[in-house]
Amino acid sequence: MPYAPEYLHLVIPGVAFEALLYGRNSDDATGSGSSVEDQLATGRTLCGQNSWRITREFKDTDISASRHTSRKRDEFEALIDAITDGATTPGVRRIVVAFNASRYYRDLDAYVRLRKACMIGNVLLCYNGQVYDLSRRDDRKTTAQHAVDAEDEAEGLRDQNLRTASQQAKAGMPHGKAIYGYTRTYDMVNGRKRCTGQEEDERGPYVLEMLRRLDAGHTLGSVKRWLRSEPNAARLDGSPWAEDLIRMTVMNRVYVGERLHRGEYIKAVWAPIKGLETPQGRAMFFRVTEKLTDPARTAHRGTEVQHLMSYLGLCGECGDHARLRYLTTTGRRKNPTMACTEKQDTSIVEHLLNAYVEEALLAWFSNKQKARAALVPADDKVEEAVTATQRLINSYEEQLAEARHLAETFDEEAGRFKLSAASLAGMEARIEPKLEAERKKLQRFTGTSPLLLRMLNEDPESVWNGRPASAERSALPGLTLEQKREVIRSVVTVRLYKATTTGARKLEPGRIRLSFVGELGFRDRPLRAPATAPSRLPGPRAASSGTSAGSRGWAAGAS
Incomplete structure (x- = not known):
């Protein structure tokens, strides 16, 4: 049977008692740790009434004691160490004091560890206003039963929490860590915080601007540098922005008012980020998602590109899985060259390919009616x-x-x-x-990206190359290299074929073949592997004879 604290000096006479106080809670509703402070205050009152000197206090705030927790209770571990490592003073008996058994443990393993430590250190255990001597058989049995009850209570709470989480998920409520750009809203119910939703905060506009920049053809690297230059755009945990973090952020469908539950996205209770609530905003979100998840857009290169056509052009001889890549100058190769990645059997001087593609692209955009019909749905x-x-x-x-x-x-x-x-x-x-x-x-x-709309709505050459300032209008900067690549990728498929004669110094008609969007042969991404029947258009001889169905009449040297 346990001892009543007021009679402990009669049961164990001739000693002074010293106390170690422990407090813990698993849901700190206010963030102040007041629940733990209340527990310790109760313990201090008990110690004062019975003249037990308090030597140390231990506090675990907002940490569960069940077997399902992933967080370590540092103060509980310190309590175990203090019990087992504490020096024994003659004429002094120590007591560990807590509010109730579930403060110590909601897991039988933790109970066994605490019991063993108390038995080794000859330390008494006090909770619920009762003192237990774990060297006695009946006290060990009683405290063990209390530990079983505490663990069972924790399991029941966990089952209830899982049901609640599932119900909240079906209702579209937020779950997990706070999301960048939103602030959670709470109600207090019986002294506990209950999440009611989330609202856009001052970081929300940065999410929209990230999407806008990526949609306009900027790289993840340039967006990262911009975010790091904006003190108000700092991440919630204070860590610096990195490209993978930006990618995960802008692809999170939380920002279009959806949440994931059991593999499905459902409508959430919160509103999308301002600017993404419209069909146009939603379309921009999915354009960026499609761009960032397309392996063809990131393969074989980093986020900072150096060459206009690198890995955009295709080898007409090998098929649409074979791309053109940049080759540096060597002793034999005097000019930078674009060559087939498969066999290097097809190559061309880089500046000739770039000039040819750019000229044809600007001419295509100059035909506003045709370009708009191909790119812009009503x-x-x-x-x-x-x-x-x-x-x-x-x-x-x-x-x-x-x-x-x-x-x-x-x-x-x-x-x-x-x-x-x-x-x-x-x-x-x-x-x-x-x-x-x-x-x-x-x-x-x-929908259509703003980058393509600029090319359609303004003078394409001025947008592409920029223009100097004049008395009538201000200067206009040209597109960045990555933006130019984005326009090419979205509008035209470039294929390079072998020359008909070895060592030809001039571009032959049909060596460079262009298929614009809406035409046969246009491909919005290269093949990831060779096709069983190679996806190729007829070569330069067929082109020159006029039998190349579905390809653009842009042939080098053609009038």
């Missing part, structure tokens, strides 16, 4: 399609929610649920594939 049709798709998604979601509610509602008169489990499973099997298809369709409305 805005009213896009918005109409987005609205109709979203309306259908909402209808599917409401239908499933109603069916699941009926499957959980018991009809007392009929003696069964209003919708059987088999009927619900059948509806889910029919509707969920349709729902997922509509969600994917919504993501495909990516």
Whole structure:
């Protein structure tokens, strides 16, 4: 049987008692640690009433004691060390004091460790206003039962938390760590914080600007340098921005008002970042996502490019999986060259290829009507399609929610649920594939990037190369190298073929073949592996004879 503190000096006479106080909580609602302070204050009062001198206090704030926690209780470990390593003073008996058993442990392993330490150090254990001597069999049995109860209570709390988390996920509530650009909102319920959602904060505009810059053709490296130059754009944890962190940030669909639950994205309770709530903003988000997840855009190079056509041009001889890469000058090769990555059997002087592609590209953009028809869908049709798709998604979601509610509602008169489990499973099997298809369709409305719209709406040569200032207008900087590459990648596929004669000094008609968007032969990305039937257009001889179907009539040397 445990001892009452007020009679302890009678049961164990002739000694002075010294106390080690321990406090812990697992949910610090206010961030002040007041719950732990209340526990220690209760312990101090108990020690004062019984003349126990307090030698040290231990506090673990906002840390669980269950077996599921991933965080180490540093103060609990320090308590164990203090019990086992403390010097024994003649005429002094030590007592460990806590508010109740669950403060010490919600895991049987922790109980066993504390019990062993107390037995080794001849230290008493006090909680719930009772003192236990663990050298006694009945006290060990009693405290062990309390430890079992504390662990079971923790398991019950965990099950409840998992159910709550699942319910919150289905309701579109936020979960996990705070997201850059948002601040969580809370209510206090019975002294505990309850998350009610999240709102955009002062960092939100930086998220939108990241997306805008990447959509305009800037590299991850340039966005990183910009963010590091903006003190107000600092990350929540204070770590410096890096390219992989920027990539993960701008691809997070939290910013378009969605959250992930069991592999599916569902509508969230919070609003998208301002600027992403419109069909145009959403389209920009998915354009950037598509760009950053396309392996063809990042293969064989870093984020800072050096050459206009490196890995953009394709080898017409080997097929659309073989790209052109830059070769430096050597003793035999006097000029920088672009050559096939597969066999290096096709090559051309770099500045000739660049000049040819740029001239043809600017001429194509000069035909505004044709270029706009190829690149820009009618805005009213896009918005109409987005609205109709979203309306259908909402209808599917409401239908499933109603069916699941009926499957959980018991009809007392009929003696069964209003919708059987088999009927619900059948509806889910029919509707969920349709729902997922509509969600994917919504993501495909990516619209036209602002970079291409500039080329369409302004003088393409001025946008491409820039222009000096004049009395009538200010200077206009030209596109960066990465922006030029983005325009080429989006608009034209470049293929290079062998010359008909070895050592030819002039460009032959048909050596460089261009297929613009909307034409046969245009490819928005290279093949990742050789095709079983090589994807090739006819070579220069066929081009010169006029039999090259679907290819642009831009041939070097042609009028």
